[in-house]
Amino acid sequence: MGTSRGTGEVDWEQLGKYYEAYGAAVAQAGVMRGGQKLQPSATATTVAVREGERLITDGPFAEARESWAAFSCLECADLDEALG
Numbered sequence: 001m002g003t004s005r006g007t008g009e010v011d012w013e014q015l016g017k018y019y020e021a022y023g024a025a026v027a028q029a030g031v032m033r034g035g036q037k038l039q040p041s042a043t044a045t046t047v048a049v050r051e052g053e054r055l056i057t058d059g060p061f062a063e064a065r066e067s068w069a070a071f072s073c074l075e076c077a078d079l080d081e082a083l084g
Contacts, residue, residue: 026072026074031074031075031076031081031082032072032073032074033073033074033075034072034073035070035071035072035073036070036071037069037070038068038069038070038071041059042059044058044059045057045058045059046058046059
């Protein structure tokens with residue numbers, strides 16, 4: 001889809017086409033209820049609770065190798081429809 005396996009390089013043009021087609025398909029199906037592009041992971045704040053203590057750190061979770069770029073909210077009858 002969007003990356004070359006093993007190289008970590010992203011084919012942004014192909015990825016853009018994939019998401020454009022996805023957006024058109026969910027809009028045509030009438031299930032899209034919203035969505036939004038997310039801020040870069042560098043703007044993140046991580047909150048964790050360890051032994052009852054709240055820990056707050058700037059930035060993404062240290063062990064995360066990937067991050068989300070956006071989210072979509074779909075209203076579907078069931079999981080099978082959502083996966084379709």
